[in-house]
Amino acid sequence: MGNQDLTGLPVKVKLPGPEASGRSRIEKLIAKRRSVRRYKDRKLSESVISRLLWAAQGISSEDSLRTSPSAGALYPLEIHVVTGGSELEPGVYRYVPEDNTLIQEIAGDMREKLSNAALSQPMIRSAPVSFVISAVYARIAGKYGNRGLRYTYMEAGHAAQNISLLGVELGIGICTVGAFEDEEVKNVLKLPANEEPLYILPLGYI
Ligand SMILES: Cc1cc2nc3c(=O)[nH]c(=O)nc-3n(C[C@H](O)[C@H](O)[C@H](O)COP(=O)(O)O)c2cc1C
Structure with missing residues:
Protein backbone atom coordinates (compact mmCIF):
# COMPACT_ATOMS: atom_id res chain seq x y z
CA MET A 1 0.00 0.00 0.00
CA GLY A 2 3.08 2.20 0.06
CA ASN A 3 2.12 3.49 -3.39
CA GLN A 4 -1.22 4.96 -2.27
CA ASP A 5 -2.29 8.26 -0.73
CA LEU A 6 -5.30 8.69 1.65
CA THR A 7 -7.80 8.57 -1.24
CA GLY A 8 -6.56 5.14 -2.15
CA LEU A 9 -5.27 6.38 -5.50
CA PRO A 10 -1.77 5.39 -6.52
CA VAL A 11 0.49 8.45 -6.48
CA LYS A 12 3.55 7.32 -8.35
CA VAL A 13 4.43 4.33 -10.45
CA LYS A 14 8.03 3.81 -11.46
CA LEU A 15 7.97 2.43 -14.97
CA PRO A 16 10.42 -0.18 -16.12
CA GLY A 17 13.11 0.80 -18.56
CA PRO A 18 13.11 2.21 -21.09
CA GLU A 19 16.33 0.18 -21.36
CA ALA A 20 14.75 -2.67 -19.43
CA SER A 21 12.32 -3.30 -22.29
CA GLY A 22 15.19 -3.45 -24.77
CA ARG A 23 16.02 -0.96 -27.50
CA SER A 24 14.28 -1.89 -30.71
CA ARG A 25 15.34 -0.41 -34.02
CA ILE A 26 12.52 2.12 -33.96
CA GLU A 27 13.32 3.17 -30.39
CA LYS A 28 16.91 3.81 -31.44
CA LEU A 29 15.76 6.00 -34.33
CA ILE A 30 13.39 7.93 -32.05
CA ALA A 31 16.17 8.46 -29.51
CA LYS A 32 18.61 9.66 -32.18
CA ARG A 33 16.31 12.17 -33.90
CA ARG A 34 17.35 15.80 -33.39
CA SER A 35 16.65 18.97 -35.32
CA VAL A 36 19.56 19.40 -37.73
CA ARG A 37 20.29 22.83 -39.23
CA ARG A 38 23.66 22.24 -40.95
CA TYR A 39 24.13 19.96 -43.91
CA LYS A 40 26.94 18.62 -46.06
CA ASP A 41 27.46 20.36 -49.38
CA ARG A 42 26.45 17.22 -51.24
CA LYS A 43 23.68 16.71 -53.79
CA LEU A 44 20.69 14.79 -52.49
CA SER A 45 19.88 11.79 -54.67
CA GLU A 46 16.51 11.27 -56.31
CA SER A 47 16.32 7.94 -54.52
CA VAL A 48 16.60 9.53 -51.07
CA ILE A 49 14.04 12.20 -52.01
CA SER A 50 11.68 9.47 -53.19
CA ARG A 51 12.07 7.46 -50.00
CA LEU A 52 11.48 10.46 -47.73
CA LEU A 53 8.40 11.52 -49.71
CA TRP A 54 7.06 7.98 -49.58
CA ALA A 55 7.53 7.93 -45.80
CA ALA A 56 5.38 11.05 -45.56
CA GLN A 57 2.56 10.38 -48.00
CA GLY A 58 3.40 7.38 -50.14
CA ILE A 59 1.03 4.57 -50.99
CA SER A 60 1.41 1.60 -48.65
CA SER A 61 -1.63 -0.56 -49.34
CA GLU A 62 -3.42 -2.07 -52.30
CA ASP A 63 -6.42 0.16 -51.71
CA SER A 64 -4.23 3.28 -51.94
CA LEU A 65 -3.98 4.06 -48.24
CA ARG A 66 -0.89 6.07 -47.36
CA THR A 67 2.02 5.83 -44.94
CA SER A 68 0.54 8.56 -42.69
CA PRO A 69 -2.90 8.18 -41.15
CA SER A 70 -5.53 10.59 -42.48
CA ALA A 71 -8.96 11.37 -40.99
CA GLY A 72 -11.52 9.71 -43.23
CA ALA A 73 -8.66 8.84 -45.62
CA LEU A 74 -9.35 12.20 -47.29
CA TYR A 75 -5.67 13.19 -47.60
CA PRO A 76 -5.70 17.00 -47.45
CA LEU A 77 -1.88 17.31 -47.61
CA GLU A 78 0.39 18.17 -50.53
CA ILE A 79 4.18 18.09 -50.47
CA HIS A 80 6.29 20.44 -52.59
CA VAL A 81 10.00 19.81 -53.10
CA VAL A 82 12.09 23.00 -53.29
CA THR A 83 15.56 22.19 -54.52
CA GLY A 84 18.76 23.67 -55.87
CA GLY A 85 21.11 21.04 -54.47
CA SER A 86 19.91 17.64 -55.65
CA GLU A 87 19.98 15.41 -58.70
CA LEU A 88 16.77 17.15 -59.78
CA GLU A 89 16.91 20.29 -61.92
CA PRO A 90 16.66 23.29 -59.58
CA GLY A 91 13.03 24.17 -59.09
CA VAL A 92 9.84 23.41 -57.22
CA TYR A 93 8.04 20.10 -57.68
CA ARG A 94 4.77 18.63 -56.39
CA TYR A 95 4.74 15.05 -55.16
CA VAL A 96 2.06 12.79 -56.63
CA PRO A 97 1.77 9.75 -54.34
CA GLU A 98 -0.44 7.70 -56.67
CA ASP A 99 2.34 7.06 -59.18
CA ASN A 100 5.34 8.23 -57.12
CA THR A 101 6.16 11.11 -59.46
CA LEU A 102 7.20 14.73 -59.15
CA ILE A 103 5.51 17.36 -61.29
CA GLN A 104 7.67 20.43 -61.86
CA GLU A 105 5.80 23.61 -60.98
CA ILE A 106 8.56 26.23 -61.05
CA ALA A 107 11.96 26.24 -62.79
CA GLY A 108 14.93 27.73 -60.95
CA ASP A 109 16.41 27.73 -57.46
CA MET A 110 13.85 29.22 -55.05
CA ARG A 111 15.68 28.40 -51.79
CA GLU A 112 16.79 31.95 -51.12
CA LYS A 113 13.27 33.29 -51.58
CA LEU A 114 11.82 30.52 -49.44
CA SER A 115 14.31 31.35 -46.71
CA ASN A 116 13.37 35.04 -46.94
CA ALA A 117 9.71 34.04 -46.51
CA ALA A 118 10.71 32.14 -43.36
CA SER A 134 0.76 22.26 -47.39
CA ALA A 135 -2.95 21.58 -47.03
CA VAL A 136 -6.11 21.88 -49.08
CA TYR A 137 -8.69 22.16 -46.29
CA ALA A 138 -11.60 21.89 -48.73
CA ARG A 139 -10.86 18.19 -49.13
CA ILE A 140 -11.61 17.52 -45.49
CA ALA A 141 -13.99 20.37 -44.51
CA GLY A 142 -16.96 18.83 -46.30
CA LYS A 143 -16.97 15.89 -43.91
CA TYR A 144 -15.49 17.38 -40.74
CA GLY A 145 -16.14 21.15 -40.92
CA ASN A 146 -13.84 23.24 -38.71
CA ARG A 147 -12.61 20.13 -36.92
CA GLY A 148 -10.97 19.19 -40.19
CA LEU A 149 -8.43 21.93 -39.49
CA ARG A 150 -7.05 20.20 -36.44
CA TYR A 151 -7.13 16.84 -38.22
CA THR A 152 -5.02 18.37 -40.98
CA TYR A 153 -2.43 19.70 -38.52
CA MET A 154 -2.28 16.29 -36.83
CA GLU A 155 -1.71 14.61 -40.17
CA ALA A 156 1.08 17.05 -41.04
CA GLY A 157 2.74 16.05 -37.76
CA HIS A 158 2.50 12.37 -38.65
CA ALA A 159 4.01 13.01 -42.08
CA ALA A 160 6.84 15.16 -40.70
CA GLN A 161 7.67 12.58 -38.05
CA ASN A 162 7.82 9.78 -40.59
CA ILE A 163 10.22 11.87 -42.67
CA SER A 164 12.29 12.72 -39.59
CA LEU A 165 12.68 9.11 -38.44
CA LEU A 166 13.53 7.76 -41.89
CA GLY A 167 15.98 10.66 -42.13
CA VAL A 168 17.83 9.36 -39.07
CA GLU A 169 18.06 5.93 -40.71
CA LEU A 170 19.38 7.38 -43.98
CA GLY A 171 21.82 9.87 -42.46
CA ILE A 172 19.70 12.83 -43.50
CA GLY A 173 19.40 15.75 -41.11
CA ILE A 174 16.07 17.57 -40.97
CA CYS A 175 14.60 20.55 -39.16
CA THR A 176 10.84 21.06 -38.84
CA VAL A 177 10.12 24.76 -39.40
CA GLY A 178 6.87 26.45 -38.48
CA ALA A 179 8.03 30.08 -38.40
CA PHE A 180 7.26 31.67 -41.76
CA GLU A 181 4.93 34.17 -43.43
CA ASP A 182 2.10 32.16 -44.96
CA GLU A 183 1.35 34.60 -47.78
CA GLU A 184 5.02 34.97 -48.71
CA VAL A 185 5.51 31.21 -48.88
CA LYS A 186 2.35 30.95 -50.99
CA ASN A 187 3.75 33.58 -53.36
CA VAL A 188 7.18 31.93 -53.64
CA LEU A 189 5.67 28.53 -54.39
CA LYS A 190 2.78 29.94 -56.46
CA LEU A 191 0.32 27.91 -54.42
CA PRO A 192 -3.35 28.06 -55.40
CA ALA A 193 -5.55 30.30 -53.22
CA ASN A 194 -7.13 27.29 -51.44
CA GLU A 195 -3.81 25.72 -50.40
CA GLU A 196 -2.06 26.74 -47.15
CA PRO A 197 1.57 26.05 -46.24
CA LEU A 198 1.91 24.31 -42.85
CA TYR A 199 5.47 23.10 -42.42
CA ILE A 200 8.87 23.60 -44.08
CA LEU A 201 11.43 20.81 -43.70
CA PRO A 202 14.94 21.76 -44.84
CA LEU A 203 17.05 18.62 -45.17
CA GLY A 204 20.40 17.32 -46.32
CA TYR A 205 23.19 14.85 -45.61
CA ILE A 206 24.64 15.20 -42.13
C1 LIG B 1 5.77 22.99 -34.82
C2 LIG B 1 7.24 23.23 -34.76
C3 LIG B 1 7.76 24.37 -35.30
C4 LIG B 1 9.15 24.58 -35.30
N1 LIG B 1 9.65 25.69 -35.93
C5 LIG B 1 10.98 25.86 -35.98
C6 LIG B 1 11.52 26.97 -36.70
O1 LIG B 1 10.80 27.79 -37.27
N2 LIG B 1 12.89 27.11 -36.75
C7 LIG B 1 13.72 26.20 -36.15
O2 LIG B 1 14.94 26.37 -36.24
N3 LIG B 1 13.23 25.13 -35.46
C8 LIG B 1 11.89 24.93 -35.37
N4 LIG B 1 11.39 23.85 -34.71
C9 LIG B 1 12.31 22.87 -34.10
C10 LIG B 1 12.44 23.07 -32.58
O3 LIG B 1 13.21 24.21 -32.30
C11 LIG B 1 13.10 21.80 -31.99
O4 LIG B 1 12.28 20.68 -32.24
C12 LIG B 1 13.33 21.94 -30.49
O5 LIG B 1 14.32 22.89 -30.23
C13 LIG B 1 13.75 20.60 -29.85
O6 LIG B 1 14.94 20.10 -30.43
P1 LIG B 1 15.01 18.68 -31.15
O7 LIG B 1 14.04 18.70 -32.32
O8 LIG B 1 16.42 18.52 -31.60
O9 LIG B 1 14.59 17.63 -30.18
C14 LIG B 1 10.01 23.63 -34.69
C15 LIG B 1 9.47 22.49 -34.13
C16 LIG B 1 8.11 22.27 -34.17
C17 LIG B 1 7.55 21.00 -33.59
Whole structure:
Protein backbone atom coordinates (compact mmCIF):
# COMPACT_ATOMS: atom_id res chain seq x y z
CA MET A 1 0.00 0.00 0.00
CA GLY A 2 3.08 2.20 0.06
CA ASN A 3 2.12 3.49 -3.39
CA GLN A 4 -1.22 4.96 -2.27
CA ASP A 5 -2.29 8.26 -0.73
CA LEU A 6 -5.30 8.69 1.65
CA THR A 7 -7.80 8.57 -1.24
CA GLY A 8 -6.56 5.14 -2.15
CA LEU A 9 -5.27 6.38 -5.50
CA PRO A 10 -1.77 5.39 -6.52
CA VAL A 11 0.49 8.45 -6.48
CA LYS A 12 3.55 7.32 -8.35
CA VAL A 13 4.43 4.33 -10.45
CA LYS A 14 8.03 3.81 -11.46
CA LEU A 15 7.97 2.43 -14.97
CA PRO A 16 10.42 -0.18 -16.12
CA GLY A 17 13.11 0.80 -18.56
CA PRO A 18 13.11 2.21 -21.09
CA GLU A 19 16.33 0.18 -21.36
CA ALA A 20 14.75 -2.67 -19.43
CA SER A 21 12.32 -3.30 -22.29
CA GLY A 22 15.19 -3.45 -24.77
CA ARG A 23 16.02 -0.96 -27.50
CA SER A 24 14.28 -1.89 -30.71
CA ARG A 25 15.34 -0.41 -34.02
CA ILE A 26 12.52 2.12 -33.96
CA GLU A 27 13.32 3.17 -30.39
CA LYS A 28 16.91 3.81 -31.44
CA LEU A 29 15.76 6.00 -34.33
CA ILE A 30 13.39 7.93 -32.05
CA ALA A 31 16.17 8.46 -29.51
CA LYS A 32 18.61 9.66 -32.18
CA ARG A 33 16.31 12.17 -33.90
CA ARG A 34 17.35 15.80 -33.39
CA SER A 35 16.65 18.97 -35.32
CA VAL A 36 19.56 19.40 -37.73
CA ARG A 37 20.29 22.83 -39.23
CA ARG A 38 23.66 22.24 -40.95
CA TYR A 39 24.13 19.96 -43.91
CA LYS A 40 26.94 18.62 -46.06
CA ASP A 41 27.46 20.36 -49.38
CA ARG A 42 26.45 17.22 -51.24
CA LYS A 43 23.68 16.71 -53.79
CA LEU A 44 20.69 14.79 -52.49
CA SER A 45 19.88 11.79 -54.67
CA GLU A 46 16.51 11.27 -56.31
CA SER A 47 16.32 7.94 -54.52
CA VAL A 48 16.60 9.53 -51.07
CA ILE A 49 14.04 12.20 -52.01
CA SER A 50 11.68 9.47 -53.19
CA ARG A 51 12.07 7.46 -50.00
CA LEU A 52 11.48 10.46 -47.73
CA LEU A 53 8.40 11.52 -49.71
CA TRP A 54 7.06 7.98 -49.58
CA ALA A 55 7.53 7.93 -45.80
CA ALA A 56 5.38 11.05 -45.56
CA GLN A 57 2.56 10.38 -48.00
CA GLY A 58 3.40 7.38 -50.14
CA ILE A 59 1.03 4.57 -50.99
CA SER A 60 1.41 1.60 -48.65
CA SER A 61 -1.63 -0.56 -49.34
CA GLU A 62 -3.42 -2.07 -52.30
CA ASP A 63 -6.42 0.16 -51.71
CA SER A 64 -4.23 3.28 -51.94
CA LEU A 65 -3.98 4.06 -48.24
CA ARG A 66 -0.89 6.07 -47.36
CA THR A 67 2.02 5.83 -44.94
CA SER A 68 0.54 8.56 -42.69
CA PRO A 69 -2.90 8.18 -41.15
CA SER A 70 -5.53 10.59 -42.48
CA ALA A 71 -8.96 11.37 -40.99
CA GLY A 72 -11.52 9.71 -43.23
CA ALA A 73 -8.66 8.84 -45.62
CA LEU A 74 -9.35 12.20 -47.29
CA TYR A 75 -5.67 13.19 -47.60
CA PRO A 76 -5.70 17.00 -47.45
CA LEU A 77 -1.88 17.31 -47.61
CA GLU A 78 0.39 18.17 -50.53
CA ILE A 79 4.18 18.09 -50.47
CA HIS A 80 6.29 20.44 -52.59
CA VAL A 81 10.00 19.81 -53.10
CA VAL A 82 12.09 23.00 -53.29
CA THR A 83 15.56 22.19 -54.52
CA GLY A 84 18.76 23.67 -55.87
CA GLY A 85 21.11 21.04 -54.47
CA SER A 86 19.91 17.64 -55.65
CA GLU A 87 19.98 15.41 -58.70
CA LEU A 88 16.77 17.15 -59.78
CA GLU A 89 16.91 20.29 -61.92
CA PRO A 90 16.66 23.29 -59.58
CA GLY A 91 13.03 24.17 -59.09
CA VAL A 92 9.84 23.41 -57.22
CA TYR A 93 8.04 20.10 -57.68
CA ARG A 94 4.77 18.63 -56.39
CA TYR A 95 4.74 15.05 -55.16
CA VAL A 96 2.06 12.79 -56.63
CA PRO A 97 1.77 9.75 -54.34
CA GLU A 98 -0.44 7.70 -56.67
CA ASP A 99 2.34 7.06 -59.18
CA ASN A 100 5.34 8.23 -57.12
CA THR A 101 6.16 11.11 -59.46
CA LEU A 102 7.20 14.73 -59.15
CA ILE A 103 5.51 17.36 -61.29
CA GLN A 104 7.67 20.43 -61.86
CA GLU A 105 5.80 23.61 -60.98
CA ILE A 106 8.56 26.23 -61.05
CA ALA A 107 11.96 26.24 -62.79
CA GLY A 108 14.93 27.73 -60.95
CA ASP A 109 16.41 27.73 -57.46
CA MET A 110 13.85 29.22 -55.05
CA ARG A 111 15.68 28.40 -51.79
CA GLU A 112 16.79 31.95 -51.12
CA LYS A 113 13.27 33.29 -51.58
CA LEU A 114 11.82 30.52 -49.44
CA SER A 115 14.31 31.35 -46.71
CA ASN A 116 13.37 35.04 -46.94
CA ALA A 117 9.71 34.04 -46.51
CA ALA A 118 10.71 32.14 -43.36
CA LEU A 119 12.27 34.99 -41.36
CA SER A 120 15.50 34.46 -43.32
CA GLN A 121 16.23 31.23 -41.46
CA PRO A 122 19.63 30.30 -42.92
CA MET A 123 19.22 26.52 -43.06
CA ILE A 124 16.44 26.89 -45.63
CA ARG A 125 18.88 28.74 -47.89
CA SER A 126 21.71 26.24 -47.38
CA ALA A 127 19.77 22.94 -47.38
CA PRO A 128 20.00 21.11 -50.71
CA VAL A 129 16.27 20.43 -50.47
CA SER A 130 13.29 21.65 -48.47
CA PHE A 131 9.97 19.86 -48.38
CA VAL A 132 6.98 22.15 -47.91
CA ILE A 133 3.94 20.39 -46.50
CA SER A 134 0.76 22.26 -47.39
CA ALA A 135 -2.95 21.58 -47.03
CA VAL A 136 -6.11 21.88 -49.08
CA TYR A 137 -8.69 22.16 -46.29
CA ALA A 138 -11.60 21.89 -48.73
CA ARG A 139 -10.86 18.19 -49.13
CA ILE A 140 -11.61 17.52 -45.49
CA ALA A 141 -13.99 20.37 -44.51
CA GLY A 142 -16.96 18.83 -46.30
CA LYS A 143 -16.97 15.89 -43.91
CA TYR A 144 -15.49 17.38 -40.74
CA GLY A 145 -16.14 21.15 -40.92
CA ASN A 146 -13.84 23.24 -38.71
CA ARG A 147 -12.61 20.13 -36.92
CA GLY A 148 -10.97 19.19 -40.19
CA LEU A 149 -8.43 21.93 -39.49
CA ARG A 150 -7.05 20.20 -36.44
CA TYR A 151 -7.13 16.84 -38.22
CA THR A 152 -5.02 18.37 -40.98
CA TYR A 153 -2.43 19.70 -38.52
CA MET A 154 -2.28 16.29 -36.83
CA GLU A 155 -1.71 14.61 -40.17
CA ALA A 156 1.08 17.05 -41.04
CA GLY A 157 2.74 16.05 -37.76
CA HIS A 158 2.50 12.37 -38.65
CA ALA A 159 4.01 13.01 -42.08
CA ALA A 160 6.84 15.16 -40.70
CA GLN A 161 7.67 12.58 -38.05
CA ASN A 162 7.82 9.78 -40.59
CA ILE A 163 10.22 11.87 -42.67
CA SER A 164 12.29 12.72 -39.59
CA LEU A 165 12.68 9.11 -38.44
CA LEU A 166 13.53 7.76 -41.89
CA GLY A 167 15.98 10.66 -42.13
CA VAL A 168 17.83 9.36 -39.07
CA GLU A 169 18.06 5.93 -40.71
CA LEU A 170 19.38 7.38 -43.98
CA GLY A 171 21.82 9.87 -42.46
CA ILE A 172 19.70 12.83 -43.50
CA GLY A 173 19.40 15.75 -41.11
CA ILE A 174 16.07 17.57 -40.97
CA CYS A 175 14.60 20.55 -39.16
CA THR A 176 10.84 21.06 -38.84
CA VAL A 177 10.12 24.76 -39.40
CA GLY A 178 6.87 26.45 -38.48
CA ALA A 179 8.03 30.08 -38.40
CA PHE A 180 7.26 31.67 -41.76
CA GLU A 181 4.93 34.17 -43.43
CA ASP A 182 2.10 32.16 -44.96
CA GLU A 183 1.35 34.60 -47.78
CA GLU A 184 5.02 34.97 -48.71
CA VAL A 185 5.51 31.21 -48.88
CA LYS A 186 2.35 30.95 -50.99
CA ASN A 187 3.75 33.58 -53.36
CA VAL A 188 7.18 31.93 -53.64
CA LEU A 189 5.67 28.53 -54.39
CA LYS A 190 2.78 29.94 -56.46
CA LEU A 191 0.32 27.91 -54.42
CA PRO A 192 -3.35 28.06 -55.40
CA ALA A 193 -5.55 30.30 -53.22
CA ASN A 194 -7.13 27.29 -51.44
CA GLU A 195 -3.81 25.72 -50.40
CA GLU A 196 -2.06 26.74 -47.15
CA PRO A 197 1.57 26.05 -46.24
CA LEU A 198 1.91 24.31 -42.85
CA TYR A 199 5.47 23.10 -42.42
CA ILE A 200 8.87 23.60 -44.08
CA LEU A 201 11.43 20.81 -43.70
CA PRO A 202 14.94 21.76 -44.84
CA LEU A 203 17.05 18.62 -45.17
CA GLY A 204 20.40 17.32 -46.32
CA TYR A 205 23.19 14.85 -45.61
CA ILE A 206 24.64 15.20 -42.13
C1 LIG B 1 5.77 22.99 -34.82
C2 LIG B 1 7.24 23.23 -34.76
C3 LIG B 1 7.76 24.37 -35.30
C4 LIG B 1 9.15 24.58 -35.30
N1 LIG B 1 9.65 25.69 -35.93
C5 LIG B 1 10.98 25.86 -35.98
C6 LIG B 1 11.52 26.97 -36.70
O1 LIG B 1 10.80 27.79 -37.27
N2 LIG B 1 12.89 27.11 -36.75
C7 LIG B 1 13.72 26.20 -36.15
O2 LIG B 1 14.94 26.37 -36.24
N3 LIG B 1 13.23 25.13 -35.46
C8 LIG B 1 11.89 24.93 -35.37
N4 LIG B 1 11.39 23.85 -34.71
C9 LIG B 1 12.31 22.87 -34.10
C10 LIG B 1 12.44 23.07 -32.58
O3 LIG B 1 13.21 24.21 -32.30
C11 LIG B 1 13.10 21.80 -31.99
O4 LIG B 1 12.28 20.68 -32.24
C12 LIG B 1 13.33 21.94 -30.49
O5 LIG B 1 14.32 22.89 -30.23
C13 LIG B 1 13.75 20.60 -29.85
O6 LIG B 1 14.94 20.10 -30.43
P1 LIG B 1 15.01 18.68 -31.15
O7 LIG B 1 14.04 18.70 -32.32
O8 LIG B 1 16.42 18.52 -31.60
O9 LIG B 1 14.59 17.63 -30.18
C14 LIG B 1 10.01 23.63 -34.69
C15 LIG B 1 9.47 22.49 -34.13
C16 LIG B 1 8.11 22.27 -34.17
C17 LIG B 1 7.55 21.00 -33.59
